[in-house]
Amino acid sequence: MADEFERICRLMEQLPPCGEEVRVGVGDDAAILQLPIDNDVVVSTDTMVEGVHFRQDTLSWADVGYKCVAASVSDIAAMGATPTSVLLSLALPASLSMDEMLNIYQGVADACHEYCVSVIGGDLVQSSQSMLTSTVLGKIDKKQALLRSGAKPGDVLFVTGHLGASAAGLKLLLTSYGMRDALDAAYVISRHRRPTARVLAGQTFLRYGVNSCNDISDGLASELNEIAKASQVRLRVEIEKIPLHHATRNVARQLGESALDYALSGGEDYELVATAPPVVYARLLPLLEAVRLPITAIGRVESGDGVVGEWPDGKLDVILATGYHHF
Amino acid sequence: MADEFERICRLMEQLPPCGEEVRVGVGDDAAILQLPIDNDVVVSTDTMVEGVHFRQDTLSWADVGYKCVAASVSDIAAMGATPTSVLLSLALPASLSMDEMLNIYQGVADACHEYCVSVIGGDLVQSSQSMLTSTVLGKIDKKQALLRSGAKPGDVLFVTGHLGASAAGLKLLLTSYGMRDALDAAYVISRHRRPTARVLAGQTFLRYGVNSCNDISDGLASELNEIAKASQVRLRVEIEKIPLHHATRNVARQLGESALDYALSGGEDYELVATAPPVVYARLLPLLEAVRLPITAIGRVESGDGVVGEWPDGKLDVILATGYHHF
Numbered sequence: 001m002a003d004e005f006e007r008i009c010r011l012m013e014q015l016p017p018c019g020e021e022v023r024v025g026v027g028d029d030a031a032i033l034q035l036p037i038d039n040d041v042v043v044s045t046d047t048m049v050e051g052v053h054f055r056q057d058t059l060s061w062a063d064v065g066y067k068c069v070a071a072s073v074s075d076i077a078a079m080g081a082t083p084t085s086v087l088l089s090l091a092l093p094a095s096l097s098m099d100e101m102l103n104i105y106q107g108v109a110d111a112c113h114e115y116c117v118s119v120i121g122g123d124l125v126q127s128s129q130s131m132l133t134s135t136v137l138g139k140i141d142k143k144q145a146l147l148r149s150g151a152k153p154g155d156v157l158f159v160t161g162h163l164g165a166s167a168a169g170l171k172l173l174l175t176s177y178g179m180r181d182a183l184d185a186a187y188v189i190s191r192h193r194r195p196t197a198r199v200l201a202g203q204t205f206l207r208y209g210v211n212s213c214n215d216i217s218d219g220l221a222s223e224l225n226e227i228a229k230a231s232q233v234r235l236r237v238e239i240e241k242i243p244l245h246h247a248t249r250n251v252a253r254q255l256g257e258s259a260l261d262y263a264l265s266g267g268e269d270y271e272l273v274a275t276a277p278p279v280v281y282a283r284l285l286p287l288l289e290a291v292r293l294p295i296t297a298i299g300r301v302e303s304g305d306g307v308v309g310e311w312p313d314g315k316l317d318v319i320l321a322t323g324y325h326h327f
Numbered sequence: 328m329a330d331e332f333e334r335i336c337r338l339m340e341q342l343p344p345c346g347e348e349v350r351v352g353v354g355d356d357a358a359i360l361q362l363p364i365d366n367d368v369v370v371s372t373d374t375m376v377e378g379v380h381f382r383q384d385t386l387s388w389a390d391v392g393y394k395c396v397a398a399s400v401s402d403i404a405a406m407g408a409t410p411t412s413v414l415l416s417l418a419l420p421a422s423l424s425m426d427e428m429l430n431i432y433q434g435v436a437d438a439c440h441e442y443c444v445s446v447i448g449g450d451l452v453q454s455s456q457s458m459l460t461s462t463v464l465g466k467i468d469k470k471q472a473l474l475r476s477g478a479k480p481g482d483v484l485f486v487t488g489h490l491g492a493s494a495a496g497l498k499l500l501l502t503s504y505g506m507r508d509a510l511d512a513a514y515v516i517s518r519h520r521r522p523t524a525r526v527l528a529g530q531t532f533l534r535y536g537v538n539s540c541n542d543i544s545d546g547l548a549s550e551l552n553e554i555a556k557a558s559q560v561r562l563r564v565e566i567e568k569i570p571l572h573h574a575t576r577n578v579a580r581q582l583g584e585s586a587l588d589y590a591l592s593g594g595e596d597y598e599l600v601a602t603a604p605p606v607v608y609a610r611l612l613p614l615l616e617a618v619r620l621p622i623t624a625i626g627r628v629e630s631g632d633g634v635v636g637e638w639p640d641g642k643l644d645v646i647l648a649t650g651y652h653h654f
Contacts, residue, residue: 030402
């Protein structure tokens with residue numbers, strides 16, 4: 001990559017212009033952001049590695065670029081904050097063509113447009129294994145934030161959207177199984193390739209007094225345990241209420257697997273799981289319905305610790321971070 | 328890396344506690360920083376790849392951790408800003424032992440202590456090739472910053488410290504040449520393994536009215552061309568004035584190479600190159616002498632473009648980004 005600077009210039013042309021908060025963007029030693037004086041800085045980083053987080057037969061280069069940014073934006077969303085800027089470090093083989101690199105940036109540009117963020121810096125280095133690190137900065141009103149540690153006994157436990165679709169999409173991509181319903185396949189694969197970070201939902205949760213929140217990157221089971229541990233409470237989940245899209249159910253059935261397992265242990269859904277007093281939940285329900293992002297109550301917060309799954313027949317499971325385990 | 332969370336906890340124990348500006352550190356979806364209301368946010372990122380930026384026979388794991396943080400801090404220093412926080416993404420082979428990972432964090436901790444920064448987030452993923460990405464955030468008074476684009480005709484061109492030592496150290500590490508003088512070897516190798524980001528110098532430059540600044544990560548030739556291009560000026564360098572440590576000269580001589588080449592094209596010195604009006608330079612000289620960080624005038628800024636090297640005999644070279652080339 002002798003022509004690193006030229007490459008960076010061509011790549012940058014793919015991207016939308018910077019927002020007004022960017023005082024200094026790409027092209028100096030560091031970037032400078034001017035946030036509103038009553039705001040704090042929120043920041044998170046995510047790395048995607050070829051062969052671990054993606055393969056060339058599961059994600060296109062554009063999907064890789066999109067998903068890397070979306071994953072970091074999702075962390076900002078889970079705090080109730082507003083993402084503003086991205087730094088992107090690309091470690092790529094010398095054999096990667098300029099077109100493939102431009103495809104990565106096209107995906108990054110798609111994510112930048114979708115989440116109203118701009119690329120303000122990064123790094124481009126050579127490696128044998130492809131690896132992307134996206135760092136997203138955001139802003140939030142001073143002394144505000146949705147934390148994992150705020151869940152309180154009596155809270156409703158709820159999630160945005162549907163869970164398990166990303167894992168179903170990945171499983172489908174990794175098998176040669178011919179899907180009977182192309183629409184179902186297209187839905188779950190698109191959830192795997194282009195997940196949506198729930199920025200508006202997170203901001204709304206913060207404004208309306210949600211007590212705790214986490215984004216679902218590692219599977220619901222893991223995220224629930226994080227909230228329970230950080231908040232020192234017990235979460236009781238009504239297993240049958242976990243929202244599974246019919247496409248996810250259909251794909252799981254055809255693959256002989258469990259859609260519920262996808263939701264609990266699959267990960268990469270990037271929906272939000274949160275807890276709020278019942279009155280807050282009741283206010284949120286129609287609001288998010290109106291923007292076509294349904295939220296679903298899946299349980300409640302109690303005194304105690306750990307995560308307990310409750311089946312319709314009254315049987316109880318303890319749900320560990322890795323998924324559900326029978327007593 | 329099944330016990331990723333446990334590992335992260337053990338690694339975090341190596342690190343110094345967070346500064347007062349950290350509202351939310353490691354352990355939630357994102358970190359939150361509360362900067363002074365009259366400050367802007369400065370941010371930069373650097374990636375180091377095994378086999379490209381380091382090898383196990385050139386840097387210890389602790390050096391890798393230290394250097395990755397120092398490289399990003401250096402970018403913040405070159406803006407005249409104050410580093411506050413680091414996010415660290417580690418992509419490491421499953422075969423790496425816990426002790427080796429702890430060594431990386433020991434080096435990171437050394438850098439955190441040296442530059443008064445704290446680790447506020449990151450990522451830990453599996454890969455076949457080791458790769459570290461450090462993102463450093465800093466703060467700077469609103470509307471202030473040392474940019475590459477501020478050089479003005481009439482400015483003095485100067486650098487901090489000595490150049491070329493890091494490249495000399497690397498060359499020595501890559502050869503089996505037995506050095507006659509162990510002190511010389513130790514000096515250049517330590518400059519390669521534990522370079523110093525010039526935070527105090529950058530802050531002083533900003534306070535005293537320096538017009539432009541760059542950190543020397545890719546070699547002086549490249550950095551000078553960046554300033555010339557960004558500022559739309561010509562830089563005239565008196566080649567003989569480029570400060571080379573006697574240890575660097577000795578090592579170069581024994582290896583049959585040119586210490587000047589190391590300075591111009593070697594990179595990774597992480598000194599600063601800057602331009603300032605003569606009266607500002609005159610004020611800086613004793614100030615930085617007092618803190619044992621000598622600065623050396625190496626030329627001047629003129630109208631025009633490009634970078635010109637001037638030899639004592641009056642011969643002129645054009646210095647391209649890759650090093651010096653005869654007309």
